[in-house]
Amino acid sequence: MAGKPKSNFELILNGLFNENPIFRLALSMCPAVGISTTLMNGFLLGLAVLFVQVASSCTISLLKNYIHPKIRIPTYTLVIATWVTVIDLSLSAFFPTAYKAMGIFIRLIVTFSIILMRLEVFAAKNPLIPSFWDGIGMGLGFMFGMMTLGFIRELLGAGALFGHQVLPVKPLLFFILPVAGFFCVGFMMAVYNYVEFLFKKAKEKKMRG
Amino acid sequence: MVRYKSLAIFVLITLFITVSNVWASAGSFIKKASFLKKDKIIIFFAGPVDKKIVEDIDNYYVYESTDPDIPLKIKGASLSEDGKTLILTFTEELNQHSPHVVVIKKLVSAGRNLGVASFTVRKSYAGFLFSILIGAMLVHNFVFTKYLGLCVFFGTSKRKATAIGMGITFTIVMVCSAMISWFLYNYVLKPLNLQFFQVVIFIGIVSLIVQAVDIILRKINPFLFKAFGIYLMLVLANCVILAVPLLIVVNGYNAIEAFVFSLGAGLGYFLALFLMSSVREKLELANVPPSYQGLSIAFITAGLFGLAFMGFSGMSIF
Numbered sequence: 001m002a003g004k005p006k007s008n009f010e011l012i013l014n015g016l017f018n019e020n021p022i023f024r025l026a027l028s029m030c031p032a033v034g035i036s037t038t039l040m041n042g043f044l045l046g047l048a049v050l051f052v053q054v055a056s057s058c059t060i061s062l063l064k065n066y067i068h069p070k071i072r073i074p075t076y077t078l079v080i081a082t083w084v085t086v087i088d089l090s091l092s093a094f095f096p097t098a099y100k101a102m103g104i105f106i107r108l109i110v111t112f113s114i115i116l117m118r119l120e121v122f123a124a125k126n127p128l129i130p131s132f133w134d135g136i137g138m139g140l141g142f143m144f145g146m147m148t149l150g151f152i153r154e155l156l157g158a159g160a161l162f163g164h165q166v167l168p169v170k171p172l173l174f175f176i177l178p179v180a181g182f183f184c185v186g187f188m189m190a191v192y193n194y195v196e197f198l199f200k201k202a203k204e205k206k207m208r209g
Numbered sequence: 210m211v212r213y214k215s216l217a218i219f220v221l222i223t224l225f226i227t228v229s230n231v232w233a234s235a236g237s238f239i240k241k242a243s244f245l246k247k248d249k250i251i252i253f254f255a256g257p258v259d260k261k262i263v264e265d266i267d268n269y270y271v272y273e274s275t276d277p278d279i280p281l282k283i284k285g286a287s288l289s290e291d292g293k294t295l296i297l298t299f300t301e302e303l304n305q306h307s308p309h310v311v312v313i314k315k316l317v318s319a320g321r322n323l324g325v326a327s328f329t330v331r332k333s334y335a336g337f338l339f340s341i342l343i344g345a346m347l348v349h350n351f352v353f354t355k356y357l358g359l360c361v362f363f364g365t366s367k368r369k370a371t372a373i374g375m376g377i378t379f380t381i382v383m384v385c386s387a388m389i390s391w392f393l394y395n396y397v398l399k400p401l402n403l404q405f406f407q408v409v410i411f412i413g414i415v416s417l418i419v420q421a422v423d424i425i426l427r428k429i430n431p432f433l434f435k436a437f438g439i440y441l442m443l444v445l446a447n448c449v450i451l452a453v454p455l456l457i458v459v460n461g462y463n464a465i466e467a468f469v470f471s472l473g474a475g476l477g478y479f480l481a482l483f484l485m486s487s488v489r490e491k492l493e494l495a496n497v498p499p500s501y502q503g504l505s506i507a508f509i510t511a512g513l514f515g516l517a518f519m520g521f522s523g524m525s526i527f
Contacts, residue, residue: 026504027360030448034356073445074416081409089405104455110412113360113446179519181356182512189505190498197500 008133015137021114022145022185023192028112031105032149033181039162042150044098046143048087048106050136053115055083057123057135064124076119077110084110114138149184238323242311242330247302250311250330257292259317264288269297270312273304274329281309305332338469341462345473351449352481353511353518358449362482363507365443372486373479378440380475382422383450386415387471390454391464411454419445449478484514 019025022032028049035041056079060067067075088106092099099106109115118138123131154160157176159167174180238255245251250271262268266283273279282300289295303309308331316323351357365375390411398404423441426434444450453474457467488510497506 026363029359029363030357033359071420073442074413074420077412077416077445078409081412085405085408088408104452104459107408107455108357108448108451110408111446111448111451116446178354178356179512179515182508182515186501186505186508186512189508190500193500193502193505 008130011130011133012137012140015134015139015141016144017141019138020141020145020192021138022142022149023189025114025117026189027114027117028142029185030108031112032146032185034178035102035105036146036149036153036181036184037157037176037178038154039147039150040098041101042146042148043143044091044095045102045105046139046146048091049109049112049115049142050139051087052080052083052109053118053139053142054132054135055086056080056115056119057131058128059083060119060123061126061128061131072120072124073116076116080115080119081110114142145188148188149181152188153180153184238316238318239326239328242328244303244305244330244332245296247305248299250297250299250303250309252295252297252311254293254295254318256318258288258295260288260292262315262317263295263313268314270314271297271299272310274308274310277310338466341466341469342473342476345470346477346480347518348521350477350481350518350521351452351474352478353515354522355452357452358447358478359511361443361447362478362485363504363511365440366482366485366507367489369483369486369490372482374437375440375443376475376479376482378437379444379447379450379478380472382415382418382441382444383453383475383478384468384471386411386418386450387453387457387467387474388464389414389418391457391462391467394454394458407455407458408451412451415450416445449474481514485511 015021017024021027022029031045035045056076059079060076063079084107087109091106118134122134126134151161153175155167156172157170157174157180159165159170175184240253240255242250242252264286266286269283269286271281271283273281281303284298284300286295286297297311308329310327310329313326316326345351349355352359352362361375365371393410393414394404394407398406398410419441423434423438426438426441453471457470460470462470485507489507492506492510501509
């Protein structure tokens with residue numbers, strides 16, 4: 001973040017790839033392993049996190065001058081908890097079936113370290129507009145990660161997407177097991193590492209001319 | 210004088226017979242009753258009972274003590290050869306965590322009508338507490354079977370020393386915050402109908418405890434602070450710390466059960482951290498493909514642990 005401030009577009013891209021919350025920063029792993037069994041789950045939880053992240057980033061960047069630095073962490077947590085209660089109650093009212101499938105995870109958004117970390121690192125030091133875009137970028141990055149995992153696991157495990165059967169067979173039933181989340185995240189991280197490795201190589205080639 | 214004596218003896222004997230009769234007619238004739246397997250209750254009688262009456266399934270009314278209006282369906286009742294042991298089989302599995310009340314409408318032993326007998330069947334409470342502890346620690350281990358608290362788990366399981374420090378800090382904060390949350394939920398939120406506030410209150414308590422311990426420890430015992438201070442803030446970003454009070458509310462535990470449950474959760478987390486750190490110390494010397502190095506291989510290791518922990522599922526003690 002040194003040097004000139006990033007543009008809004010760069011902030012979003014940063015969240016999606018360079019600092020992807022799931023695969024690069026390795027934060028908020030619990031939902032990524034626990035409930036990324038279907039694409040729909042990934043999408044809905046991603047949406048909830050996006051909302052909470054943007055709302056609390058904006059709140060904190062507006063209130064940052066009034067928060068005593070010694071009690072900032074409890075304050076951040078309470079702000080997040082308030083927004084989580086909002087989304088918890090609205091989801092249980094409007095999408096009761098999906099809410100049941102995600103169980104306790106919606107309430108546990110409070111403790112997803114990605115939100116707290118973004119507030120501490122970014123929103124507490126930046127004005128409203130960049131904080132908003134950073135929130136959007138991180139939320140989208142999280143959603144992207146969750147949906148990628150959901151896509152792989154639902155396609156391989158059940159041969160379906162969004163609950164519709166697309167493959168005639170179930171290629172790897174293992175992936176629908178909750179434990180497979182660990183393996184899936186591990187493989188995806190390796191893929192990210194490999195892509196980064198390729199980029200580095202290409203850059204070196206360019207430098208050499 | 211002699212007349213009085215004989216009268217007194219007569220009265221005493223009649224009293225004794227009546228009292229023993231009353232005892233025999235009600236509870237004392239049933240020596241012991243307990244759960245057997247998943248769908249059976251076994252009852253031991255003091256003496257042989259009449260087979261015809263006892264084996265009639267309309268003779269029983271069995272219900273869970275929490276809802277007396279719903280009778281449980283009985284498939285069959287079979288008496289043993291000596292007429293002293295009875296096994297009741299139910300059509301559905303029994304929820305053995307809650308006490309069951311059995312009412313026998315008519316009981317006849319050796320031609321003597323003993324009337325109605327009613328008694329409660331329950332598991333021993335210590336056993337129940339122990340099963341909560343083991344359940345939270347191994348069967349439903351928060352890391353490997355519930356997939357919670359992973360961010361901190363992977364962050365602090367690189368070294369054994371770090372893992373132990375984090376495990377101890379976490380267990381202590383866990384138990385304190387769960388007990389305070391339990392108290393506040395049952396005596397403040399519930400009477401005021403403010404249950405929807407639970408997330409804010411629970412996480413608020415945790416963050417206040419963490420902050421308070423941080424400040425106090427820094428002043429009182431700098432040595433201890435140096436050892437455990439860095440883990441305190443990490444506790445706050447751990448899903449388990451919030452999941453435990455929420456699960457205690459969902460399961461409706463009382464104070465002792467809540468204490469045992471949170472202790473089990475803390476110890477289970479400690480165990481998971483210790484296991485993982487032991488493996489990761491060894492992994493550093495292993496030859497891992499470059500793109501799998503670091504967190505990637507750690508996740509796959511955790512997956513293998515998770516598969517192993519699946520072996521505990523379905524296990525029940527007592």
